[in-house]
Amino acid sequence: MKRERLLALAAAVLFLASLAFPYWTARMQAPTYPEGDLLLHMYAYKYAGDIEEWDRVGRLVGVRVPPPIPDVFFQLFPAAVVATSILALAAAARERLLAAAAVAPWALMLVVGAWGQYSLYLYGHSLDPDRPLRFLEPFTPPIVGIVTLGKISMYHYPDISSLLFTIGGVLLVLSAWQTGRLPFVSRRRLVAVAQR
Numbered sequence: 141m142k143r144e145r146l147l148a149l150a151a152a153v154l155f156l157a158s159l160a161f162p163y164w165t166a167r168m169q170a171p172t173y174p175e176g177d178l179l180l181h182m183y184a185y186k187y188a189g190d191i192e193e194w195d196r197v198g199r200l201v202g203v204r205v206p207p208p209i210p211d212v213f214f215q216l217f218p219a220a221v222v223a224t225s226i227l228a229l230a231a232a233a234r235e236r237l238l239a240a241a242a243v244a245p246w247a248l249m250l251v252v253g254a255w256g257q258y259s260l261y262l263y264g265h266s267l268d269p270d271r272p273l274r275f276l277e278p279f280t281p282p283i284v285g286i287v288t289l290g291k292i293s294m295y296h297y298p299d300i301s302s303l304l305f306t307i308g309g310v311l312l313v314l315s316a317w318q319t320g321r322l323p324f325v326s327r328r329r330l331v332a333v334a335q336r
Contacts, residue, residue, distance in 0.1 A: 143236070143318065144315040144316075144318050145233075145314075147315035148315045150308070150311050151307075152228035153225075154304045154308035156222070157304055158221060158300075159183075159184050159185070160330055161301040161304070162181035163184060164283070164299055165179060165294045165298075165299045166179070166180040166295065167294070168292065168294045168295075168330075172197070173193070178190040180205070184221055184301070186214060191205065193201050195294035200273050201267070201271060201292070202269075202273070202276070203267060224244050227240065231315070238312070241316070244296045244308075245308060257282070260281045260282070260283060263281065264278055264281050265278040265280070281296060282297060
């Protein structure tokens with residue numbers, strides 16, 4: 141079997157494997173929890189972690205935890221991951237599909253990342269006016285980064301599923317590049333540029 145097909149097959153497996161682990165994690169450090177940080181994991185289809193404790197702290201700040209994401213997201217996102225995996229499998233069988241398969245995971249990550257950041261913006265700018273900590277101003281939590289609200293620190297970062305999905309995307313790009321299916325970065329064009 142050609143190496144390009146093996147790369148596409150490996151990408152398909154990684155996309156499916158990513159459904160078993162969290163894509164994104166938020167970790168909170170607060171003085172009221174000296175025994176350990178609170179964790180909130182976002183899988184493709186659900187939230188998990190210390191949700192009740194996060195919600196208690198969230199009510200002080202004036203937000204709901206977890207963020208109010210429409211239920212349809214937890215149906216569409218896993219379906220999109222499975223569709224990306226199926227496209228990678230199809231590309232392993234039919235080389236002409238490699239360009240589309242190589243672009244699909246990055247397009248999905250871009251859309252989900254942009255939508256996630258917009259959702260976090262709405263989340264931090266829809267504070268309950270009757271919140272106990274009224275001195276806190278509206279804020280925009282980054283999808284990746286640190287938020288500090290008084291003595292509360294929150295760390296947002298991609299988790300293992302994001303890594304698996306990204307590696308799958310890289311494998312598809314390598315597969316498409318090796319077969320010359322990515323015209324804007326094809327091996328032939330790079331060799332031609334190098335020989336000039």
